[in-house]
Amino acid sequence: MGARQAGATERSSQRTASAQTASRQSGATERSAQRAETKQTRTESRADTRTSGQQERTERQGQRQQGQTERTEARQQGQTERTESRAYAAQNIANDWDGHHYYDDDDDxxxxxxxxxxxxxxxxxxxxxxxxxxxxxxxxxxxxxxxxxxxxxxxxxxxxxxxxxxxxxxxxxxxxxxxxx
Structure with missing residues (x-):
């Protein structure tokens, strides 16, 4: 009976060891899956951050270009207005001058x-x-x-x-x- 009991204890011990090994392997597999998931989440987060940063840089560059275009257009418009104003003034002077006299209805x-x-x-x-x-x-x-x-x-x-x-x-x-x- 001693041998039977020893065999039963050994088998029970083997089953316990086997269960512990299975439990460790299961925990290791679970932890490995969690690490892989965490790593994937970090990778996706970095990719999202890079994409977001690139989009922001592209947007800022577009805003700078738009501002530069607006300033250029404003300078050109001002130049055009000044040129037209000078031409208008010159034409008025020419219209008020008959070759010998300058005519000004407002005063002398x-x-x-x-x-x-x-x-x-x-x-x-x-x-x-x-x-x-x-x-x-x-x-x-x-x-x-x-x-x-x-x-x-x-x-x-x-x-x-x-x-x-x-x-x-x-x-x-x-x-x-x-x-x-």
């Missing part, structure tokens, strides 16, 4: 401008015969003003100027001095 500034333009032209022609003219927007001194032949000459330290208008701004052009100076 037109006559003054016309006289200055004629004087500047005469002074420019006279000055061009002797030297290349220079242009200044502010005289370097308090000038001596000498009217001659319907034109005002502005003397500053031996240099003489006539007043002119360039793009609507007062400009002084160097000329030869008036007779007697």
């Amino acid at each position: 500034w037109g006559w003054a401008l016309a006289g200055a333009a004629v004087g500047a032209t005469a002074g420019y022609i006279a000055g061009a015969a002797t030297a290349r003219p220079t242009y200044v927007t502010v005289l370097p001194c308090t000038p001596t003003v000498v009217p001659y032949g319907g034109v005002s000459y502005y003397g500053c330290g031996g240099t003489w100027y006539n007043r002119s208008y360039v793009d609507g701004s007062v400009t002084y052009v160097t000329v030869t001095p008036p007779p007697g100076y």
